[in-house]
Amino acid sequence: MNAAVALPAAVEAARPLLAVLDMAGVAVFAVSGALAAARAKQTIVTFAFFAAVTGIGGGTLRDLLIGAPVFWVGRSDYLAVCLIAAGAVWLLRADRWRLQALLWFDALGMGAYAVIGAAKAQNYGVPPLPAVVMGVLTASFGGIVRDVLAGEPSVLLRREIYVSAAALGAASFVGLSALGLAPLSAGIIGAAAGFGLRAVAITTGLALPGYRTEK
C-alpha cells in the first residue's frame, strides 16, 4: 500500500488488520517454501533461501515492475518472518504433520495477495489489465521460482486451478473498483472470489483442461 495516497476512513480503519494479513501471507508462503526444502532433504540454509524466495518473491517482482521501492528491503521484519518460518519447519519437523491446514492457509494468502498486488499497482498508476497481472504475479511468482529452483514441476505446468484463481480474484477487485465499489468492499469480494475458486479446486479436484490436438 502506498502511504502517500489518501485512503477512505474505512480502509484506514482496516490498516492494522491488513498489516497482520500481509505478514501472515508472507509466513504462509515462506512455510510452503521451507516444506519444499524439507521434501528435497535440504540444509537449513536452503530452507531459509526457499522460505524467503517463496514468501517475498512475488511482491518483489511486482515492485520492480511498477517502479516501487522493493517492500522488504528497507526493513527487517519480512525477512525475519521468513527465517523464523524456515527455522520452525526444520525444528518442528513440520513436513510430518498432516498439512491439509497449510493448503487452506495458502489459499487464503493467495486470495489476499492477488488483491493486495493489484491494489498496490493501481496506487502507482498502473491501468487495469497490467494491475490484474501484478496481482497474479504477487500471488504466484514466489511459488514458481521455488519450484524451478527445487526442480519440481511448477504450478504453471500443472493443471490445478491456482493461477486462474489468483486472476479471478485480482480481476474481480479491479473490475468492481472500476464500477465504483469502495476499495475495501471490492477487496473483500475479490479475495473471497479467488479463495472460493481455489477452495472448489482443493475440495473437488477441479482442474483446467489441457490442450489437446485431437478431440
Next chain:
Amino acid sequence: MNAAVALPAAVEAARPLLAVLDMAGVAVFAVSGALAAARAKQTIVTFAFFAAVTGIGGGTLRDLLIGAPVFWVGRSDYLAVCLIAAGAVWLLRADRWRLQALLWFDALGMGAYAVIGAAKAQNYGVPPLPAVVMGVLTASFGGIVRDVLAGEPSVLLRREIYVSAAALGAASFVGLSALGLAPLSAGIIGAAAGFGLRAVAITTGLALPGYRTEK
C-alpha cells in the same frame, strides 16, 4: 524509444511504422510462447503466461537494467496482444499448422528487437558495449525464460545461430551509429544483418561449433 529525446525528422516519419513493427514483434514472440505451451499440452492459463513471458520478457529485463519504466506496465495494449496471441493459438490449433512461416517472422522480430533494444539503451545514455548487450537481451531473453519454465533445452544450450545473430544486428547498429550513420539507416542495416545471419542459419543449418577438448 524515449519520447523525451528529439529525433531527426526521418525517424519521426518512421514512428508509425516502428510502432507497428514493435507490436508485431511482441505478437510473434507471444505466439512462439503459446506454441511451447501447446507442445507441453498445457492449459489456457499457461498459454497466456508463456505468451506474455516470451512476448515482453526481453524488453522487461532491458528496462529494469537501464532504469527505464518497464514499457508494458503503464498501458494495456502489449499485454492484450499477448493474451490474444495465446487465445488464437489455442482456438486455431495453430500448432498443427506447418510453422515454417513462424520461424521467419521470429527471425524478423529478432532482428528488429536487437536494434530497438540497443537504440533504447543508447537513448538512456548506455555506452556501446552494454547497449549491444541490451539489444541481445531484448531479442533473446524472453525465449530463454520460456524454455527454462517449459523445461525445454534453451536456445542458449543449442548450437543454432540465434543469440549470435542478435549480437551481430545490435553491434552493427551501434557501430554504424558511432561512425555517424543516421539512426534510421543504421537501424535498417543492423536489423537486416541480424535477420540475414539468422536466415542463413535457418536455410543451411549453419551452427556454431561446440567446445571440444580434443581436436
Next chain:
Amino acid sequence: MNAAVALPAAVEAARPLLAVLDMAGVAVFAVSGALAAARAKQTIVTFAFFAAVTGIGGGTLRDLLIGAPVFWVGRSDYLAVCLIAAGAVWLLRADRWRLQALLWFDALGMGAYAVIGAAKAQNYGVPPLPAVVMGVLTASFGGIVRDVLAGEPSVLLRREIYVSAAALGAASFVGLSALGLAPLSAGIIGAAAGFGLRAVAITTGLALPGYRTEK
C-alpha cells in the same frame, strides 16, 4: 560503493585496491561461468553469456533490489572483463588445467563480494538484516543462475558450505560495523571470516547436514 557518501581516509586510501579486487572478483566468477559452458561443450556465445551471468549476476540483483543504478550498465569494463574471461577459457582450454587454484580464487571472490554487497546496501540506507541478505545474494546469485541455465544441480541444492560462508562474512561485517568498528577493519575481518569458513569446507569436505525425517 556510493561515491556520494563521504568515507573515512583509510577507506579512501584503500579505493584503488578495492577497485582491483572488485574487477578480479568479476573475472574469477566469469571464469567459473565459462568453465560451466566448457563442461557442457557449448559454443563461444554461450561461454560469453555464462561468463557474464556468473560474473555480474549477483551484483545486478543487489542493485535492482536496493534501487541503485545497475553497476555495469553505465560502463564497458565489467562486460569486457567477462568477454575476455570467456575467450581466454575457450582459447587456453582452461578446463583441462587442474583447477584447484580456481576454487581458491572463487573463495576469495566470494568473501570479498559478501562484504562489498552488504556495504553497498548499507550505503543505500538498507538496515542490517536485509544488508546481510544483499551480501549473500551478491556473492552467490550469479552462480545459482549459471547452474539453473546449465541444468546443473545448483549450489543451493548441494550441502557444500558456500552460501553459509557468504552469510557469515556479510553478517560479521555488518555486526562489527554496528559495534563501531571502522569499515575497512570490519570489511577485512568479514571477508576473512567468509573465506576462512569456505577454506575449511574446501579442505575438509565440511558440509551442512541435510534435513532428515528419521533420526
